[in-house]
Amino acid sequence: MKTVAQGFYQDPRIQQAKDLLRDAIIDHQKNLTGVKAADPALKDDYLATLKKFGDQRGGALFYQYLGSGIGNGALVELADGSVKYDFITGIGVHYMGHSNAQMTGALVDGxxxxxxxxxxxxxxxxxxxxxxxxxxxxxxxxxxxxxxxxxxxxxxxxxxxxxxxxxxxxxxxxxxxxxxxxxxxxxxxxxxxxxxxxxxxxxxxxxxxxxxxxxxxxxxxxxxxxxxxxxxxxxxxxxxxxxxxxxxxxxxxxxxxxxxxxxxxxxxxxxxxxxxxxxxxxxxxxxxxxxxxxxxxxxxxxxxxxxxxxxxxxxxxxxxxxxxxxxxxxxxxxxxxxxxxxxxxxxxxxxxxGGYLGKDGKIEQLHQRFKGHLDKMAAKHPSKIKGPWGIGAMVAMTLFEGDETKTKSFTMKLFENGVLSFMAGSAPARVRFLMPVLAVKMEDIDNVCALIEKTLTEME
Ligand SMILES: Cc1ncc(COP(=O)(O)O)c(C=O)c1O
The missing domain is CATH 3.40.640.10 (Type I PLP-dependent aspartate aminotransferase-like (Major domain))
Incomplete structure (x- = not known):
């Protein structure tokens, strides 16, 4: 005997619908291939919406961030048409990255x-x-x-x-x-x-x-x-x-x-x-x-x-x-x-x-890749950046000896350059990253670290 629900969830039309939705997600997210600047034609509306939203929620948002509703792994499109790396994931929530097509079935079931x-x-x-x-x-x-x-x-x-x-x-x-x-x-x-x-x-x-x-x-x-x-x-x-x-x-x-x-x-x-x-x-x-x-x-x-x-x-x-x-x-x-x-x-x-856990699991591999880049940056710019770098998929760094104003300014500039990070702590203030573990690729970490270094060199 089956419940009606079991029959419902196994209905071939539902499987077909899931496949169609998954394919549509993949087709559209293919257009999101890397960091992109905002579309000037969308900018004014976007800023007006943000301003109104900030007023109505009783305080402005930390970043000028309103998602458009689609992304591609670690990349997310904003409603102004810009594309950014999301390395903070709603402060450690979007573990699966953005528009994870593999997850479509689970989402549809819900x-x-x-x-x-x-x-x-x-x-x-x-x-x-x-x-x-x-x-x-x-x-x-x-x-x-x-x-x-x-x-x-x-x-x-x-x-x-x-x-x-x-x-x-x-x-x-x-x-x-x-x-x-x-x-x-x-x-x-x-x-x-x-x-x-x-x-x-x-x-x-x-x-x-x-x-x-x-x-x-x-x-x-x-x-x-x-x-x-x-x-x-x-x-x-x-x-x-x-x-x-x-x-x-x-x-x-x-x-x-x-x-x-x-x-x-x-x-x-x-x-x-x-x-x-x-x-x-x-x-x-x-x-x-x-x-x-x-x-x-x-x-x-x-x-x-x-x-x-x-x-x-x-x-x-x-x-x-x-x-x-x-x-x-x-x-x-x-x-x-x-x-x-x-x-x-x-x-x-x-x-x-999926091989994420364990001493040699994917989480540790992601950490090592990130750490490798940060170590090199610290050797090159010792007055600007130092560790410790956190653990696993909780990566952080101290910039400018933990100066709060400069750290905030760095996160804002990094956002402009295409990466979402977030401030943490005080005395020292730090910058942290909570990666979308199930979606992030090694090359995403390489690209994000290049943008971190670019942003650091832009700052005195
Ligand atoms: C360690 C810790 N505990 C509790 C919370 C509160 O969680 P929530 O914001 O979902 O209420 C947070 C959120 O950042 C946290 O980091």
Whole structure:
């Protein structure tokens, strides 16, 4: 016996429609072959739309960017007819690149499903498939975070995780987090995020004690400083810490990378003090040698909660059985749209089976190619550019000794020259790149690096 839906999705007309759509995408995206300047005839309208949009949304956009609706891998066409390399991908979201023709089938499956959205009261069978894949992948090296709760933003995935921790550890009400971390922009996460400007005028929601992040040039010193800071705060507020939310690779701060021994030293203190361990992987998911950064750092046995988002299209909170919530604590109307869910399944299939992971996987190859160019540039222009260069598909660089004004000006000039990057962090400010891993080619990296160097040489 088949359900009506099974018959529907296997209808040859639907396969035919998918093939036609895929072919149409390929035919049209062939016209996007490289960086291109805006069409002067479109420019005035484009700028007027941007201006109106900026006014109506209550603030101008960072870049003069409005996509036209088509792209070709790492290339994206804007509505002014210009074509640019997208090496920031909506801050780490468009993992598949632009107009990925191979993905057409998954997108169509989502688009023709009976509802636009799925939610916690009613969801389709694909949600169960997605949760199963995520759960198995998260636990494959022995982690106990087998429960997976879907939602629609990284901040919400973090909020849900924090709620589970507070409920389990009640009445403990404080958190640990890393200095300069970013956790999202809800009222709760604004107080976890270590940036005063992002919570200006907001009432305090959570008390957070900050731990200095790992410093590669002072391995032992940073372990000692961090554990000392943690023990001091525990001594000051005995029994009051419920959890430690760890951004294992600090994305918004400029792709700073942690270290296993360092994390383990802090986790040991947490375990001794009944403090839950939470890995915020909203940005790092699918960007290191392993699907999860906690797997890359071999913290499988230690994590109680994990949050993912961005590349996964659907966001999720993973938790151990002993962090299961009481009824009513977490739920949202939406888990994600049907296309988000079918796309997420497609992306996970590609990344886990397509040779991307592992020490010699495609992600590492992309990193090495990028790093090779940046090393050469740093040798040629030592006063303008230096590392560290980040990790895997989270590449970053420090320009002009981290000067914020010059760094911003560089990102704007690079945009004009045809590449989307983004600023990150402060003191030092950095420039970062989140590549469209499933679509980017080595020659794209070569071309982008040539444009980075051109832009650097244009700046004093
Ligand atoms: C580490 C981290 N956590 C949480 C978030 C918040 O995710 P979202 O913007 O989807 O709410 C981000 C977003 O940049 C992030 O980088």
């Amino acid at each position: 688009a023709i499903s009976n509802t636009v959205m799925n939610g916690h009261l009613q969801q389709n069978v694909d949600s169960a498939r997605l949760v199963d894949v995520l759960s198995q992948e998260a636990c494959k090296y022995g982690a106990l975070t087998k429960n997976v709760f879907l939602c629609t933003s990284g901040a919400m995935a973090n909020e849900n995780g924090i709620k589970l921790i507070f409920q389990k550890r009640s009445p403990a009400s404080r958190l640990f987090a890393f200095e300069k971390c970013f956790a999202g922009r809800t009222l709760g996460m604004a107080w976890v995020t270590d940036k005063a400007a992002y919570r200006q005028g907001l009432p305090k929601t959570i008390d957070v004690d900050y731990i200095p992040f790992y410093c590669e040039s002072d391995h032992q010193g940073s372990i000692e400083a961090a554990t000392r800071a943690m023990k001091k705060a525990i001594g000051r507020f005995p029994g009051q810490h419920a959890g430690f939310i760890m951004e294992l690779i600090q994305g918004e701060n400029g792709s700073w990378v942690g270290n296993t021994e360092y994390f383990e030293a802090l986790i040991k203190v947490c375990k001794e003090n009944n403090i839950s361990v939470f890995a915020d992987e909203v940005q790092s998911f699918a960007r290191t040698h392993e699907l999860f950064a906690f797997q890359h750092f071999k913290l499988d046995k230690h994590v109680d909660i994990v949050a993912i988002g961005k590349n996964s299209q659907v966001c999720a909170t993973f938790f151990t059985d002993d962090h299961k919530p009481k009824p009513g604590l977490i739920s949202q109307t939406f888990t994600g749209s049907s296309t988000q869910i079918s796309s997420s399944l497609w992306i996970l299939d590609q990344i886990t089976k």
